[in-house]
Structure formats: C-alpha cells, structure tokens
Amino acid sequence: MYQRWIDTCITPESMRIVHEEQELLNHLYQEASMLERQQMVNAFVTSTQMEVAFWDMAYGFDK
Known part of the structure; x- marks a missing residue:
C-alpha cells in the first residue's frame, strides 16, 4: 500500500x-549557544511527538 x-x-x-x-x-x-541548543532539542522532541501522534491517529490507536 x-x-x-x-x-x-x-x-x-x-x-x-x-x-x-x-x-x-x-x-x-x-x-549555537547552550540556550539555542536546548531550543533545537525541544523543537526536535516536540516534532517527534507530533509525528507519533499523527501516525497513532491515522492508525486509530488514539481511540
């Protein structure tokens, strides 16, 4: 598919x-400065969580 x-x-x-x-x-x-590095890490973590949530929703795991 x-x-x-x-x-x-x-x-x-x-x-x-x-x-x-x-x-x-x-x-x-x-x-990057230490602050900027932490912001980059935070953005990566957030985007990864959103990606997982998207696929969970797509497969109906959020029910």
Whole structure:
C-alpha cells in the first residue's frame, strides 16, 4: 500500500538531500549557544511527538 511512497523516500536524490540537511543541522548545532541548543532539542522532541501522534491517529490507536 505504501510502497510507492516509500520508494520516493529512498532514491539517491532524496538520500542526498537528507545527508545535506543533516550536515547543516550538525553545523548549526555546533555554532549555537547552550540556550539555542536546548531550543533545537525541544523543537526536535516536540516534532517527534507530533509525528507519533499523527501516525497513532491515522492508525486509530488514539481511540
């Protein structure tokens, strides 16, 4: 069911983009103050929680 969507996520181009974004975030983290680093971590945690909640809702686990 999701194979076509998965196939678009694992192309060499999409993997290259992910790698570039990872390098950028690592660089920004290294240059950030401790406060900014904590804000980055908080944003990551919040976005991860929202992603999990989305998939839980999509699969009907929130009932």
